[in-house]
Amino acid sequence: MSDSDQSLTNLRYNQITQSLEAFGGGSPSWTVVPLHNATGNYITALTNDATATGPGSAVLTLAAVNSNVGSFINANITVDAKGRVLAAANGSAGPAVSSSIQIVSDTFTSTTGTTYLTIGGMSTNFALGNAAHKVKMTWTGSVDVIPAGTKDQCCFSFFRDGVDLAVSVYGLGSIQANAGGPEIVDTLTITFLDSPGNTASHTYSVRMRTVNAVATVASSAQSDNIFILEEVV
Numbered sequence: 001m002s003d004s005d006q007s008l009t010n011l012r013y014n015q016i017t018q019s020l021e022a023f024g025g026g027s028p029s030w031t032v033v034p035l036h037n038a039t040g041n042y043i044t045a046l047t048n049d050a051t052a053t054g055p056g057s058a059v060l061t062l063a064a065v066n067s068n069v070g071s072f073i074n075a076n077i078t079v080d081a082k083g084r085v086l087a088a089a090n091g092s093a094g095p096a097v098s099s100s101i102q103i104v105s106d107t108f109t110s111t112t113g114t115t116y117l118t119i120g121g122m123s124t125n126f127a128l129g130n131a132a133h134k135v136k137m138t139w140t141g142s143v144d145v146i147p148a149g150t151k152d153q154c155c156f157s158f159f160r161d162g163v164d165l166a167v168s169v170y171g172l173g174s175i176q177a178n179a180g181g182p183e184i185v186d187t188l189t190i191t192f193l194d195s196p197g198n199t200a201s202h203t204y205s206v207r208m209r210t211v212n213a214v215a216t217v218a219s220s221a222q223s224d225n226i227f228i229l230e231e232v233v
Helices: none
Strands: 010-014 019-023 030-032 050-053 076-079 085-089 101-105 109-111 117-127 134-146 152-160 173-177 184-194 201-210 216-219 226-232
Touching: 101 117, 109 117, 109 201, 117 134, 117 226, 134 152, 134 173, 134 201, 152 184, 173 184, 201 216
Parallel strands: none
Antiparallel strands: 010 019, 019 030, 076 085, 101 226, 109 216, 117 201, 134 184, 134 216, 134 226, 152 173, 152 201
16 A cells, blocks of 8 residues: 555654654655644644744744833833833822921911001912922911901901912902991801912912901910911822
8 A cells, every 4th residue: 555545644753753653554654744624724823922933843932012120109001901011211200298388387467557567477488309390388277356346357368479369359268247236256268279380399378367457356365376288289
């Protein structure tokens, strides 16, 4: 019989070459048998995202998609639909907690004039860690208003470097006392976001004044007055 007679074909696995071999009879002639599909095609290489050359044992190599390798701090990364990191770069760190919050306590102060007066020691310097961030100011205080013969209002506002940040003549918050009315002691909280647009140090303060200069207004000594500055995105 010739080797073409498939009815006599024998198969074996060659452990030395680690391949499948066939013998068709006649003169001993073992031949490596490649694995293939019905059309006779079989894989000899991998391409694109992973590469390998065959047949036989082949090393699989992943395609490089990012030459910028290493460790990154506060990393900015770009990932594709296959989960590959296409780009990575160091990012910007946020401000340290110790530098992002300042708290100033108030001392008792009174005024009867229409000119703004800083409430006690409530003035402090503050600098942003990132120019794109904002300064969040919060003031909570106890207010004492003693009316006179005409109604008057106690107005409060935040100032940056001596410039009033309010757009209203009544400031960012106010308490009204009616003519001949009783003395008013009230607690007020005002909050405002300022965008200085830089990282320079600015002086922020809480100030109060009257509208008609006929009432006596004061930051009351009956409770603490707190001024908080925060850096926010």
